[in-house]
Amino acid sequence: MSxxxxxxxxxxxxxxxxxxxxxxPEIAAQILIGFLGVLILISLLMLLDIFLVWVExxxxxRFQDRIGPNRVGPFGLIQPFADIIKLIIKxxxxxxxxxxxxxxxxxxxxxxxxxxxxAVVPLAPRIIGVDLNIGALYIIAAGAIGTxxxxxxxxSSNNKFALIGAFRQxxxxxxxxxxxxxxxxxxxxxxxxxxxxxxTEKQDIWFVFLAPLGALIFLIAAIAELGRAPFDMAxxxxxxxxxxxxxxxxxxxxxxxxxxxxxxxTFGGFWSILFFGGYRFLGLEQxxxxxxxxxxxxxxxxxxxxxxxxxxxxxxxxIDHMLGFNWKFLTPLSFTLLMVVALMNALLQGTxxxxxxxxxxxxxxxxxxxxxxxARSYSRKEREKVExxxxxxxxxxx
Amino acid sequence: MxxxxxxxLLVTLFTLGSGFMVVTTRNLVHAxxxxxxxxxxxxxxxxxLNATFLAVVQVVVYIGAxxxxxxxxxxxxRKDMRDQGxxxxxxxxLGALLSVMVFVGLFLLLQGWSGLSTTAAxxxxxxxxxxxxxxxxxxxxxxxxPFEVASVLLVAALVGAVYVAFNRK
Numbered sequence: 001m002s003x004x005x006x007x008x009x010x011x012x013x014x015x016x017x018x019x020x021x022x023x024x025p026e027i028a029a030q031i032l033i034g035f036l037g038v039l040i041l042i043s044l045l046m047l048l049d050i051f052l053v054w055v056e057x058x059x060x061x062r063f064q065d066r067i068g069p070n071r072v073g074p075f076g077l078i079q080p081f082a083d084i085i086k087l088i089i090k091x092x093x094x095x096x097x098x099x100x101x102x103x104x105x106x107x108x109x110x111x112x113x114x115x116x117x118x119a120v121v122p123l124a125p126r127i128i129g130v131d132l133n134i135g136a137l138y139i140i141a142a143g144a145i146g147t148x149x150x151x152x153x154x155x156s157s158n159n160k161f162a163l164i165g166a167f168r169q170x171x172x173x174x175x176x177x178x179x180x181x182x183x184x185x186x187x188x189x190x191x192x193x194x195x196x197x198x199x200t201e202k203q204d205i206w207f208v209f210l211a212p213l214g215a216l217i218f219l220i221a222a223i224a225e226l227g228r229a230p231f232d233m234a235x236x237x238x239x240x241x242x243x244x245x246x247x248x249x250x251x252x253x254x255x256x257x258x259x260x261x262x263x264x265x266t267f268g269g270f271w272s273i274l275f276f277g278g279y280r281f282l283g284l285e286q287x288x289x290x291x292x293x294x295x296x297x298x299x300x301x302x303x304x305x306x307x308x309x310x311x312x313x314x315x316x317x318x319i320d321h322m323l324g325f326n327w328k329f330l331t332p333l334s335f336t337l338l339m340v341v342a343l344m345n346a347l348l349q350g351t352x353x354x355x356x357x358x359x360x361x362x363x364x365x366x367x368x369x370x371x372x373x374x375a376r377s378y379s380r381k382e383r384e385k386v387e388x389x390x391x392x393x394x395x396x397x398x
Numbered sequence: 399m400x401x402x403x404x405x406x407l408l409v410t411l412f413t414l415g416s417g418f419m420v421v422t423t424r425n426l427v428h429a430x431x432x433x434x435x436x437x438x439x440x441x442x443x444x445x446x447l448n449a450t451f452l453a454v455v456q457v458v459v460y461i462g463a464x465x466x467x468x469x470x471x472x473x474x475x476r477k478d479m480r481d482q483g484x485x486x487x488x489x490x491x492l493g494a495l496l497s498v499m500v501f502v503g504l505f506l507l508l509q510g511w512s513g514l515s516t517t518a519a520x521x522x523x524x525x526x527x528x529x530x531x532x533x534x535x536x537x538x539x540x541x542x543x544p545f546e547v548a549s550v551l552l553v554a555a556l557v558g559a560v561y562v563a564f565n566r567k
Contacts, residue, residue: 027401102431133528134451141454144462148434151469155427163473170466177462194528 053080063312090250102156107255109149124292135196157247165243169234180221200278208275215275230314268303413439
């Protein structure tokens, strides 16, 4: 096994040789190497996170017809470092009446809930933290810790706006977890495993071509889970100041902010792993492990860019509309889709690939079309109830 | 003492300590947060037993759903969440006696059990516990009946909740 195919194992063996050469017992060396791996992964992620601040600001400025940061360094690349210095030297304020311990733990938990997600991300065929056989479920478990951090931040701040923001965010996260979990089961059905590496390896045809509707619902649920626009009523600047992180200043706010950016990028990555083949692209992943990493990072950036595109294009949805959209439309639709996919998968077992793929694709399209037609006729009825029937002349005009 | 035993003892101490804090702290939200850390300790115990599925489900269901619901309900009930009354009721000695008796009984019972001192055999390589679990839940000679009965119970709870909340116009 050469370095280019499995760099992690080669590096671990090399380090093991050095450590045992120093007279360290093998078990201690193994634990130390494990810690080093985690440390390197997290450091690289935090570096990427700093870069993401710049990406986000640059992209939003292009969407809003501005230039964005352009003064500090070439293309404003050093701007995030200036931001960090500013955040660190800011006064660290703990509001009066705040619950100090809970208040200080919340930003750490928020960052942690994002970082632990990377334990199951397959970066290359053999570069993965742990190849859990329940990787898909692990994503939801990490999300539960994120929810907890938000409710802790909102409650401990002793601020009404923060508490209302936390309530809204938790209501959204708890309800959008359901379509998300259901959509995680669709790649699971296709791959026959919940492990993210197994799901990636099974994607000779990207799962987005088998279940385009599933990919779309997963994206919507992920955006809601991230609390980004159009689902960002938890922040709701026009009504809630900044939502659950209103009272946080300095680097504690910075941790929420950096956690949010990395979370969005991570979900771009999960979207690509579950539906767009992860590190696989035209067999590049077999050539070189680093090429595989480049492929998955590139795909994650595309997913992140789409999330940003939606965020800076659409306006905020009211909370009751959003919860109604989830419970009355998205949840039944995702349950139906899951049943259809499971049934089709059982019926088409053993048929040629082209038949399997095309009937999956068509069933998804038909289901999506039926759902949209149902929603349209329902909304037309509701609108007529409020506004009365449309004037005849206007109807003829159309 | 092996490394595994040390980790197990630390996790158990953490779990029991958190559990103790749940019943002794006077702030209701703090009690709920300590409950979260107790449940997390239980999840770590599952993970130590190689039951990753149970560990993750423990986090998803108990921390992600039940504990969050607790915190929600606690926040909605009252403005001042500090409990001023006495923490013990007059029956405290009876509860203490019962728990000591249960502990001693379990201790004696388990001491005579040979399974306590034998080490469990390692799982064969490539053993997929989760697909075994899935098959067991739907196969007629295993647990399909309890599984379906539990589902019916949950559906009944759902229907009941909708009925209670339904606003008849």
